[in-house]
Amino acid sequence: MTNSSDRSQAVGVKTYEVRTYGCQMNVHDSERLSGLLEGAGYVRAPEDAGEGNADVVVFNTCAVRENADNRLYGNLGRLAPMKTTRPGMQIAVGGCLAQKDRDTIVKRAPWVDVVFGTHNIGKLPVLLERARVQDEAQVEIAESLEAFPSTLPTRRESAYAAWVSISVGCNNTCTFCIVPALRGKEKDRRTGDILAEIEALVGEGVSEITLLGQNVNAYGSDIGDREAFGKLLRACGTIEGLERVRFTSPHPRDFTDDVIAAMAETPNVMPQLHMPLQSGSDTVLKAMRRSYRQERYLGIIEKVRASIPHAAITTDIIVGFPGETEEDFEQTMHVVREARFTQAFTFQYSKRPGTPAATMENQIPKQVVQARYERLVALQEEISWEENKKQVGRTLELMVAEGEGRKDGATHRLSGRAADNRLVHFTKPDREVRPGDVVTVEITYAAPHHLLAEGAVLDVRRTRAGDAWEKRNAVPAEKPVGVMLGLPKIGVPEPLPVATTGGCGSH
Secondary structure, eight states: OOOHHHHHHHTTOOEEEEEEOSSHHHHHHHHHHHHHHHHTTOEEOOGGGOTTOSSEEEEEEOSSSTTHHHHHHHHHHHHHHHHHTSTTOEEEEEEHHHHHSTTTHHHHOTTOOEEEOSSOGGGHHHHHHHHHHHTSOEEEOOSSOSSOGGGSOOOOSOSSEEEEEOEESOOOOOTTOOHHHHHOSOEEOOHHHHHHHHHHHHHTTOOEEEEEOTTGGGTTTTTTOTTHHHHHHHHHTTSTTOOEEEEEOOOGGGOOHHHHHHHHHOTTBOSEEEOOOBOSOHHHHHHHTOSOOHHHHHHHHHHHHHHOTTOEEEEEEEESOTTOOHHHHHHHHHHHHHHOOSEEEEEEOOOOTTSGGGGOSOOOOHHHHHHHHHHHHHHHHHHHHHHHHTTTTOEEEEEEOSSOOTTHHHHTEEEEEETTOOEEEEEOOSSOOOTTOEEEEEOOEEOSSOEEEOSOOOEEEOOHHHHHHHHHHHSOOOOOOOOOOSOOOOOOOOOOOOOOOOGGGOO
8 A cells, every 4th residue: 555655755745754852942943944845845744654754854953851862863863774765865953952962963873964053944955955966964053043033934833823933042141051052142023023923924814822032021132122022012912813912931030010011901912921930949049040039039920910810820940950958949849839830840950961050069869859859749739739720610711722632532522722821621512613713611620730611612703713724624735746956935934833831942
């Protein structure tokens, strides 16, 4: 039997696969990489094609996660024998690990064809063609941004929700983070360009956007306006058809009162805030080179709750940073009790080569870190459940989501996100409901990480976003065209998902 990949080969079409690791920035960059490849004539390999059955495999890597290099080389090793049996197959490695380990990737994996960095993702099709013609690996790492990613073609993963990058890079110097060295100093987009992209997305049916930046609320520092981020939120409120606005990830240092006011006063800015804590200890925060202290952090939370009473606040926490004492850890537990986060993304500290923290004294023994981590997770689970129980009996509007409920098929439910981004599974109504549509439900049950609405759906509102999803999924696949091995076409970004939180995007 001939599979879909074989059929593509038969008509001269080249297929691609992009594998993404890390933060929301990498997820969004992968949408650009997919857009570039499709602009150059490649088509996405079918999901059921199996490993090694794409003509081009791109690894968009992360250098923040533990054992990132081992994971990459393990995956590359599995592809090596497959490449020998598939003439013309190419492998490319990009992202933060490529930026960091530029000189070692081809040495350790000589079957890799292209290595590119975080600043020159737009070069991928050209580098692939050059590697093919010259029959040797192409390693090209730019030291500064060549083109803002938003100028590149995009293959967005969602018809109803989209990432919109407002800045790249980071000006902070956290001792546990290597991002500034790999992504560079912060560079802001012009506000007009951001709003033009959002308006274009809304015109295509998108109803929810997430403003994205390594330190999103520092937006304006590059253009000399400290209140630029609050102004941008308010400007989003004037865009007709834009129903939901979110942003990630802010930094407590730059979280000003005008941003809180803009959140509270702009109806389509959602009552949700992801505010990385990292540690509740002033001593550890100083060692992390985080420019705020516990009192400042809790003060922000108090102001947000005063202005937006139903806001859901989430965070990131690192356990076991070098030198962390039991007293330091108890300060983190104190902040968790006081802040009452809806959810916390907790990480056990591990050394990241190239960061100042990796060479600090008093590295904490693994068993101590593990024990503290388990205590923190248990406390946060308890708080998350208590906070979710407060939602029982409330009537909520949900934007229907795609792929959020792993058990939806078996339970005859659908899933959606509330305004505060809580995940809700609800009973499938008799009438058709599409991803991007909005339903009204009553919450009947709470678990630590999700809510249930087990009764009948109270209302269904069909939306332009649902229309866009239906249109995307109803259009028959275009007849493939042979791959064009020249320069990629450059065009306006097309119509995106809610990302996982954590990693280098959370500061």
